[in-house]
Amino acid sequence: MNASPKKAICLLSGGLDSSTCLALARRDGFACYALSFDYGQRHKFELEAAARIAAHCGVARHLVLQTGLDAFGGSALTADIAVPKARSAGEMAHGIPITYVPARNTIFLSFALAWAEVLESSDIFIGVNALDYSGYPDCRPEFIEAYERMANLATKAGVEGRTRMRIHTPLLSLSKAQIVQLAQELHVPFGLTHSCYDPGADGRPCGQCDACLLRQKGFEEAGIEDR
Amino acid sequence: MNASPKKAICLLSGGLDSSTCLALARRDGFACYALSFDYGQRHKFELEAAARIAAHCGVARHLVLQTGLDAFGGSALTADIAVPKARSAGEMAHGIPITYVPARNTIFLSFALAWAEVLESSDIFIGVNALDYSGYPDCRPEFIEAYERMANLATKAGVEGRTRMRIHTPLLSLSKAQIVQLAQELHVPFGLTHSCYDPGADGRPCGQCDACLLRQKGFEEAGIEDR
Structure with a gap:
């Protein structure tokens, strides 16, 4: 008799990165519990993508939690602030963009x-990436390490010394092109994912926000078609 | 001209501890932003107490966020699990009680x-207490220290080195009796606070859960009447 597979919680926005991260967890033999958030994001359309990807990957369960971060505002993704468009790679590389959502x-x-x-479960997967988009404080390796340390003090398992919580960040040091290549190897259905911060009412990507531009650049550099 | 007061976020459940913590932040000159959660707790009545205390303390703002922790369950406070009653001090001192809410x-x-x-703001107040009720992993000083360290890596201010986030835990090492005494000095209106985990429909405390028993013990030891 086989042992039951280990369970993993996989944060899933419905974007290319989190979908690839979920596919990796699945390939590594975890029973995946996908977790998405309706947090008042302007690109709520991504939740449809998350549902499609969760179904495609055959997750054990997919939960969508309501967590109204728009109560705080302070970001172009949750407040009435324009999403920056057509920024150059140089502009993206400097400073913390207004699309950063505090403490998300x-x-x-x-x-x-x-x-x-x-x-x-002692395994959490998150598709953060520090290379192509270093502006977000909460995508950096030092944040993840500090989070993991805290998590092991916060929990019952930590107190009882039963198990060690691990935050898996398999995409942390990959370029967007490398993520695209990995996604292809893992048969992630590109067309089901959604990256745009400012889509049209029908979910069509704007093609000009940072998320769209980085996605385009990644596919171009990988020499793979985004479809 | 006076400078504007520093802002503090004060977690407020409506219980005696968080109310005392808020009163302390206010005494120390902070403009207080009170934050409460409707998280699917069985003692939702505490939110009425939180609103009363927030109004009494003249907070700058009081936000109540919906965060359905009952989606996960696993605790007597958020799932269909009985709240333990009439436990002795010895029973309370051992192990992690079933009223613990994972990662709350x-x-x-x-x-x-x-x-x-x-x-x-760079100041967060939380009324955790490690002495009388050491069973909760996320009330221990080592957890708070690790959280503070993580918080300073998670945020914009942390990256830019502008400010240092501080988690204030003024009640951490006080006994319940000491908290009662402090609350009296700060003129916390005891009658507006609510501690019970399992109140009646009218909000009346059960008198037998750990929270009720600890509150009674605190008032007795302080020689102060709870009204």
Whole structure:
């Protein structure tokens, strides 16, 4: 008799990175519990992509939590602030963009931690990437390390010394082109994912926001077609 | 001209501890932004207490966020699990009680961090207490220290080195009796606060859960009447 597979919580926005991260967790033999958030984002369309990817990957469960970060505002993704368009790579490389949502990854990881604890899972996957888009403080390796350390003190398992919570960030040091290549190897259906910060009412990507431009650049550099 | 007061985010459940913590932040000159959570707790009545206390303390703003932790379950406070009653002090001192809500303080602090970042505040107050009720992993000083360290890597201010986020835990090492005494000095209106995990439909405390028993013990030892 085979042992039941280990459970992993996989944060899933419906974008290319989180979808690739989920596919990796699945390839590595985890039973995946996908977690998405309706947080008041202007690109709520991504939740449809998340549902499609979760179904495609055959996750054990997909939860979408309501967490109204628009109550705080302070970001172009959750408040009435324009999403920057047509920025150059140089512009993207400097400073923290206005699309940064304060403490978003900290909050998302904390819900993942709660679910992991209830499911007695010790593995959380998050598709953060520090290379192509270093502007977000909560995508940096030093943040992830500090989070993991905190998580192991926050939980029952940590106190009882039963298990060690691990935050997996397999995409952390990959370029967007490398992520595209990896996604192809893992048969991630590109067409089901959604990256745009400012899509039309029908979900069509704007083609000009940072997320669209980085995605285009990644596919171009990988020499792979985005479809 | 006086400078504007510094802003603080104060986590407020409506219980005696968080109310005392808020009163302390106010005494120390902070403009207080109170944050409460409708997280699917069985003692939702505490939110009425939180609103009363926030109004009494004249907070700058009181936000109640919906964060359905009952989606995960795993606790007597958020799932269909009985709240333990009439436990002795010895029973309470051992192990992690079933009223522990996985990752609750981690999640609450993360929302406070988001709000702090948007308000450009560097001060978060939480009324955790490690002495009388050491069973909760996320009430221990080592957890708070690790959280603070992580918070300073998670945020814009942390990256830019502008400011240092501080998690204030003024009640951490106080006994319940000491908290009652402090609350009296600060003129916290005891009657407006609510501690019970399992109140009646009218909000009346059960008198037998751990929270009720600890509250009674605190008032008895302080020689102060709870009214």
